[in-house]
Amino acid sequence: MSETADVVIVGGGIEGVAAAWALSQRGVTDVLVAERNTVGSGMTGKSSGIVRCHYGVSSLAAMAAVGLEVFEKADDMFGVDIGFRQTGYVVGVGEPNVDSLRKSLAGQRSVGVQTEEIDHSDVAAMWPFADLTPFAAFGWESRGGYGDAYLTAQAFAASARSAGVRIRQGTPVAELLTDRDTVTGIRLADGTTVSAGTVVVATGVWTKPFLEPYGFDVPIRVVREQIVTIDPGVETAGVPVFSDLVSLQYVRTEVGGEILFGNSDLSDVEEVDPDRYLNRATEAFVDLTVDKVGTRFPGFGGATIRASYAGCYDVTPDWNPVIGATPIGGLFVVAGFSGHGFKIAPAVGRLVADLVVDGRSADPRIPESDFRLARFAENDLLKTPYPYVGAGQMR
Numbered sequence: 465m466s467e468t469a470d471v472v473i474v475g476g477g478i479e480g481v482a483a484a485w486a487l488s489q490r491g492v493t494d495v496l497v498a499e500r501n502t503v504g505s506g507m508t509g510k511s512s513g514i515v516r517c518h519y520g521v522s523s524l525a526a527m528a529a530v531g532l533e534v535f536e537k538a539d540d541m542f543g544v545d546i547g548f549r550q551t552g553y554v555v556g557v558g559e560p561n562v563d564s565l566r567k568s569l570a571g572q573r574s575v576g577v578q579t580e581e582i583d584h585s586d587v588a589a590m591w592p593f594a595d596l597t598p599f600a601a602f603g604w605e606s607r608g609g610y611g612d613a614y615l616t617a618q619a620f621a622a623s624a625r626s627a628g629v630r631i632r633q634g635t636p637v638a639e640l641l642t643d644r645d646t647v648t649g650i651r652l653a654d655g656t657t658v659s660a661g662t663v664v665v666a667t668g669v670w671t672k673p674f675l676e677p678y679g680f681d682v683p684i685r686v687v688r689e690q691i692v693t694i695d696p697g698v699e700t701a702g703v704p705v706f707s708d709l710v711s712l713q714y715v716r717t718e719v720g721g722e723i724l725f726g727n728s729d730l731s732d733v734e735e736v737d738p739d740r741y742l743n744r745a746t747e748a749f750v751d752l753t754v755d756k757v758g759t760r761f762p763g764f765g766g767a768t769i770r771a772s773y774a775g776c777y778d779v780t781p782d783w784n785p786v787i788g789a790t791p792i793g794g795l796f797v798v799a800g801f802s803g804h805g806f807k808i809a810p811a812v813g814r815l816v817a818d819l820v821v822d823g824r825s826a827d828p829r830i831p832e833s834d835f836r837l838a839r840f841a842e843n844d845l846l847k848t849p850y851p852y853v854g855a856g857q858m859r
């Protein structure tokens with residue numbers, strides 16, 4: 465059997481369906497998304513969903529700002545609640561990082577992000593349970609918060625489908641079809657071929673082995689990330705997301721009054737096989753959580769650990785994604801989101817659509833060259849000009 469499409473997207477995670485949605489918005493609807501499992505069933509379903517524009521890399525700050533605008537308008541755009549909760553976002557740093565924080569905030573404002581510095585008393589009013597003594601400065605985004613990556617992916621998929629995009633679940637892609645240095649389509653695991661002049665590979669942590677046979681490397685390590693949920697023992701409704709760059713942790717409220725804890729210390733990572741990894745926190749990680757949360761939030765009097773799980777990050781050498789062309793004509797890769805691909809997904813989708821339709825980004829704040837695959841070979845990594853000591857990876 466064979467069929468055709470203008471564009472095939474391999475992978476129905478949030479990045480793949482965001483690309484399908486954005487293409488459909490630009491009138492490109494002869495699109496087929498092939499997802500081997502179900503939409504959002506990969507790492508999208510495990511996302512903490514934190515929404516902030518706090519990036520030192522200005523193109524990423526701009527992408528997060530685009531994402532935020534879409535999340536804010538989601539009710540009107542998609543007609544459903546995608547789970548975005550605008551609690552606000554606070555980031556706190558110690559003395560060595562004050563200069564970087566201030567420069568980063570200024571850089572963010574220059575690309576349209578609404579962010580400001582606030583002081584201890586402001587944060588104490590919002591987070592009365594926290595010991596703020598070791599912090600020297602705080603950044604604040606009143607429009608930040610957290611979302612639900614799974615629900616957001618479903619909304620993108622539903623919108624794309626209603627515009628005519630074919631979203632095939634339970635449809636593994638076995639291989640790419642190429643003619644010399646050009647992609648001509650894909651072959652599904654059941655032998656069906658789909659001819660297409662453009663193929664977008666958005667297979668997250670599974671990308672490196674999927675593309676290896678085609679003669680170029682996408683340098684992605686798969687890294688396990690553990691999440692613990694906590695019953696804080698006190699009423700925390702309405703507290704903002706708190707990114708603590710002193711103890712290297714982030715916390716946010718969870719539906720039902722729990723607190724979701726994530727570790728921001730990415731200096732010592734655990735590489736794993738994305739198809740066989742421990743899907744819960746280790747005892748050592750639980751101990752670390754108790755220690756970090758106990759130290760930072762003495763106001764959580766009767767806190768207890770509720771549950772844990774783990775996901776994987778697709779980590780590139782500079783902790784930033786690849787969104788762009790490959791050495792094979794017509795073949796694009798959209799992967800390597802390194803643990804921060806949810807908030808920028810709407811902008812990622814739009815950039816993919818721009819690249820497919822026009823060959824370049826339509827948003828001057830988001831130059832496509834920032835995300836080119838060749839930057840690794842050229843040793844021209846995409847790094848913040850204002851790195852944080854101890855927490856440089858994704859800010």
Ligand SMILES: Cc1cc2nc3c(=O)[nH]c(=O)nc-3n(C[C@H](O)[C@H](O)[C@H](O)COP(=O)(O)OP(=O)(O)OC[C@H]3O[C@@H](n4cnc5c(N)ncnc54)[C@H](O)[C@@H]3O)c2cc1C
Pocket residue numbers: 474475476477478479480498499500501502503504505506507508509510511512513514515613635636637638666667668669670674689690691774775776777798799800801802803804805806807808
């Ligand atoms: C624990 C955790 C916490 C996170 N927290 C945040 C956060 O707070 N904020 C934030 O912005 N980001 C966060 N992220 C990152 C964000 O969730 C991811 O970057 C994003 O979900 C990745 O989406 P994706 O579409 O690239 O990958 P995935 O969702 O993994 O989708 C890839 C899809 O490709 C499919 N696939 C693979 N191979 C094939 C094939 N051969 N044929 C067909 N289909 C195939 C898979 O089944 C999968 O559905 C977090 C991630 C994790 C794991």
